[in-house]
Amino acid sequence: MTAVPFQTSEFQRGLATNVLGRVVHFRPAVDSTNALARTLTNEGAADGTLVVTDFQTAGRGRLDRAWHAPAGTSLLFSLILRPRIAVGRFHQVTMAAGLGCVAGIARATAADARLKWPNDVTLGGRKAGGMLGEFGLRDDALDYVIVGIGLNGNFDPAGMEGIPPGAASLMTAAGLPVAREPLLRVILEEIEPRYLAVCAGESLRAEWARALETLGESVRVTTHTGSIEGVAEDVGEDGALFLRLADGSRQAVHAGDVVATRPI
Numbered sequence: 594m595t596a597v598p599f600q601t602s603e604f605q606r607g608l609a610t611n612v613l614g615r616v617v618h619f620r621p622a623v624d625s626t627n628a629l630a631r632t633l634t635n636e637g638a639a640d641g642t643l644v645v646t647d648f649q650t651a652g653r654g655r656l657d658r659a660w661h662a663p664a665g666t667s668l669l670f671s672l673i674l675r676p677r678i679a680v681g682r683f684h685q686v687t688m689a690a691g692l693g694c695v696a697g698i699a700r701a702t703a704a705d706a707r708l709k710w711p712n713d714v715t716l717g718g719r720k721a722g723g724m725l726g727e728f729g730l731r732d733d734a735l736d737y738v739i740v741g742i743g744l745n746g747n748f749d750p751a752g753m754e755g756i757p758p759g760a761a762s763l764m765t766a767a768g769l770p771v772a773r774e775p776l777l778r779v780i781l782e783e784i785e786p787r788y789l790a791v792c793a794g795e796s797l798r799a800e801w802a803r804a805l806e807t808l809g810e811s812v813r814v815t816t817h818t819g820s821i822e823g824v825a826e827d828v829g830e831d832g833a834l835f836l837r838l839a840d841g842s843r844q845a846v847h848a849g850d851v852v853a854t855r856p857i
């Protein structure tokens with residue numbers, strides 16, 4: 594395990610963005626960067642504000658799960674975004690974040706990153722990170738989107754308590770420790786043009802679909818009401834996964850966990 598304190602000044606050196614990460618709140622430890630981001634949002638934080646930490650005492654994952662990473666090893670951050678877009682386009686913002694992560698990892702490391710529906714980052718087919726998107730409304734309009742991102746960095750997750758079996762990290766995938774500051778810098782540089790495109794009304798659905806590793810495969814999706822099997826045919830503008838079921842019908846799924854299965 595390579596644990597080194599995050600250096601904000603090193604991250605900011607040469608950061609080529611206009612919006613994302615221009616304001617940075619670094620905490621050596623925090624309950625959850627998403628929770629701190631929410632507080633800062635209520636205090637009027639600007640579009641693009643970055644919250645980053647070395648350690649979370651109550652990191653949150655999707656579906657009410659916890660998110661763990663050893664101190665000083667990983668990327669644990671949240672972006673406060675204030676896009677002037679329709680509420681229904683909220684998922685386009687998380688698509689921008691996911692695509693930016695994959696492109697940033699490709700630029701900064703030798704690891705081959707993909708996305709897995711809905712919001713996982715995978716390395717060599719194994720989960721190495723995830724995103725938690727939250728939004729708030731004001732007068733029925735979108736007020737903010739908080740995108741929290743955790744990427745396993747310089748540790749081996751195998752057998753580590755609190756981390757699901759089979760998880761990967763940038764270190765295990767790339768074979769050597771990664772420098773977190775330049776990685777975060779390029780990730781924000783890759784998210785920004787996609788985020789601005791979404792703000793300008795463009796759709797990232799097609800690029801997102803290409804980056805998703807399970808599209809076209811037979812899958813089982815476990816949702817809070819049970820599990821459903823089918824061929825993962827496509828995704829929608831709102832991030833839904835379209836499954837073709839054995840009876841020929843098509844069903845949209847909005848949340849859950851996907852595993853590949855044998856063809857049905």
Ligand code: BTN
Nearest residue numbers: 625652653654655723724741743
């Ligand atoms: C998932 O379940 O896959 C999503 C994990 C998201 C974790 C990140 S770590 C930084 C940010 N703060 C949190 O509390 N959660 C997100």
